[in-house]
Amino acid sequence: MYAAGSFVGRDAALAALTRALDRVARGRPGLVVIEGVPGMGKTTLIDRFLSGAPEVRIAQVRGLAAETLVRYGVAGQLVRELTGRSGADTAILADEEVTEVGGRLLGALGTGSGPTVLVLDDAQWADAASLHALGFALRRLESDAVLTVIGTRALDAGGEALPRLVEALRGETVRLAGLTVPEVSELAAGYGVPLSEAAARRLRTHTGGLPLHAVALLRELDPQLLARTRGPLPAPRSFARLVQRRLATGTPELQRLAAAVTVLGGTARLALAAEVAQLDDPVGALDAAVAAGLVEHRREPGGDEVRFVHDLVRAAVLDGLRPAHRVALHRRAAGYLDGAAALEQRAAAALVPDPALSAELAKTARQEAAAGAAEVAVHHFLEASRLSPEPDAARELRLDALETLILSGEAVAARGLAADLADDLAEQRDPARVGYLRGHLALLDGRPADAQRLLAEAWQWCEPAVRPRLAALIAAQLSQLYTVAARNADAVTWADRVARYAGDDPRLASAGAATVLAGLVFSGRPDEALARALPEAATATALRTGRYDDIAGRGLVRLWTDDLAGARSDLTLVTDPGRADRPLRVRLVALAYLAETE
Ligand SMILES: Nc1ncnc2c1ncn2[C@@H]1O[C@H](COP(=O)(O)OP(=O)(O)OP(=O)(O)O)[C@@H](O)[C@H]1O
Ligand SMILES: [Mg+2]
Structure with missing residues (x-):
């Protein structure tokens, strides 16, 4: 049962039930099957529907796991529910004919006046004879006002009986999916x-x-x-117990395989998992794990893969791993991997600060951020922060993670991480940097006035000669703000500052250059913009060095000067969906312009 006020979603399913009930009230029998995996909310939905239904007769029964083989178990319940009697005359004998039992159900259904809602929940456990009898009765209902609602984990759980019922009665099946x-x-x-x-x-x-x-x-x-928006969550206790019980009754090889897949992140090449788990018989262990309902096995082009059926299974196995065991497995895994994957395993194996490892992670994160791989970069910055022995350096690394997300334009994730790092952002230590981050976040949040105030303050605190990169970042946001506000002269001034302080950061310099172009175009100086746009011959270099803004900027200038074909070709280079390294921000802008070339 749901607590008052806590029921959410399921609008489409409720609407389908209500429509069916309306039709029933007008004399047309109906059938709605609610299908969904265990815990998806079938019973809760049906309760909700019934509690909101007008005055109707309700007969509610359910299949029981222990009674699936009891012939007419459910039909007996139904007759008792419908007639309100439980004496000897309502008993159904196992050797009665389906037609006979169906006839009795039909009779019982006819005893009421007004619409009836007949609910059969947990139908995956209903005995087949009862379903056949029910089908017999429902098919013979003529104008009787009966809505049948069936809840089941799977339509075909009990063989053919349910699908046939749906087909014969032209019923509707509503599949419940996960909440949004x-x-x-x-x-x-x-x-x-x-x-x-x-x-x-x-x-x-x-x-x-x-x-x-x-x-x-x-x-x-x-x-x-x-x-919090990052880091592991545990599995629900009852679920973790279930998984751990299944593990405990499995073979040692199955347990080792599960542990290895867990430290490898929940999905792994079978060959690698077998090495890390030191399995003698990987196939046997895999078979056992699949049979236990813990993992799936997939044939991928790069080799067979094993993965947990659910994220929560990994969380549950992780809960049950002793730290020493987990660390040992991460170390082993690192030995079989290289590059960033090995580094990640070494980081996961480290439970106390480690300056060398922290520095290595930070370096990798910077490279990833520069290459536009924001999500992994953020993870590595945060790991570097966790392993840094210096509180100030650790804080800087957390802010680096936030800056990476902000620059990637992932507003929701950036806002989430900013909330996680609220303490860092509240500190007055480095007002230039914190002011910049908060100002840029305000822009992503659609609060331009706050953004302008915070960024202008940040600029006051920032010493451009000492911190040119930060200066360029602040200037870039201010120039965008002024572009949007159509204050074009200001926009160009700030964009020129971006170009001055961006140094050898191609993306930053590129963003500045593009904003200058936009400023010039929007202030009615397209010829100047054209003269300052990226020369055609430099296109390949710009693509290679990540100067996508230059290309988008040139597209904009061409669009404005009526060179539609040129604009389209530039903008398509930036929006190319096959190239994940284009920052989302540039892509969105280019897409908007591209729409104007159509
Ligand atoms: N729409 C909903 N809004 C709020 N809570 C829900 C909702 N649906 C389900 N729940 C919660 O999830 C729990 C599980 O839902 P429910 O028992 O209805 O699932 P079920 O699909 O009937 O599962 P089973 O197949 O095991 O019978 C409920 O106890 C309730 O707390
Ligand atoms: Mg249920």
Whole structure:
């Protein structure tokens, strides 16, 4: 049962049920099947529907796991529910004919006046004979006002009986999917746990939107842990117990395979997992793990892959791993990997600060950020911060992570991380940098007045000669602000500052240059813009060095000077969906311009 006020979503399913009930009230029998995996909210949905239904007769029964083989178990329940009697005359004998039992159900259905809603929940456990009898009765209903609502984990769980029933009665099947991010948000709020969009997204990904698990975590976890947007979440306790019981009854090889896949991140090449787990019989262990419902096996072009059926299985296995065991496995895994993957394993194996490792992670993160791989860069910056022995340096690295997200234009994620780092952002230590980050965030949030104030302050604190990169970043935001506000002279002034301080950072310099072009175009000086645009011959170099803004900027100038073909070709180079390294921000801008060339 759901607590008052905490029911969320399911609008389409409720609408389908309500429509069907309306038709029934007009004399047309109906059938709606609600299908969904365990814990998806079938029972809750049906309860909700019934509590809102007008005066109708309700007969509610359910399949029981222990009675699947009891012939006419469900039909017997139905007759008793419908007639309100439980004496000997309602007993159904196992050897009765389906037609006979169906006839009795039909009779019982006819005893009421007004519409009846007949609910059969957990139909995956209903005995087949009862379903056949029910089908017999429902097919013979003529104008009797009966709406049948069936809840089931899978339509074909009990063989052919249910699909046939749906077909014969031209019933409607509604498949319940996981809750969406806004619905998870609403659910959390109902449990008194307000979540940012990024935090709700994390909980939704972790639970697959399954209400059962989401509710369990909302009840069990510290709201502060839930409110964070990064880092691991545990599995719900009941689920973790289930997984750990299954592991405990498995073979040692199965347990080792599960542990190895866990430290490898939940998905791994079977060959690698077998090495890390030191398996003698990888195929046997895989078979056992698949049979236990813990993992899936996939044949991929690069080699066979093993992955947990659900993120939560990994979380549950992780919960059960002793730290020493986990560290040893991460170290082993690092030995079989190279590059960033090995580095990540070494970081995961480190539980105390390690300056060398921290420096290595930070260096990798910077390269990734420069190459436009924001998400991994953020992860590596945060790991570098965790392993840094110096509190100030650790804080700088956290701000580097935030800056990377902000520059990638991922507004929701950036806002989420900013909330995680609220303490860092509240500190007055480095007003230039913090002011810049807060100002840029305000811009992403659509608060231009705040943004302008924060950025102007940041500029006051920043010494451009000492911190040219920060100066260029601040100037770039101010020039964009002025561009949007159509203060074109200011926009060009600030864009020139970007170009002056951007130094050898091609992306930054490029953004500055493009803003100058936009400023010139919008202030009615397209010829000057054309003269300052990237020369055609420099296109290949610009693409290679990540100067996408220059290309987008030239596209804009060409668009403005009526060179539509040229504009389209420039903008397409930037929006190319096959190239993930183009920053989202530039792509969006280019897409908007591209639409104007159509
Ligand atoms: N729409 C919803 N809004 C809020 N909470 C929900 C919603 N749906 C489900 N829940 C929560 O999830 C839990 C599991 O839902 P429910 O028991 O309805 O699932 P089910 O699909 O019937 O599962 P089973 O197949 O095991 O019977 C409920 O106890 C309730 O707390
Ligand atoms: Mg249920």
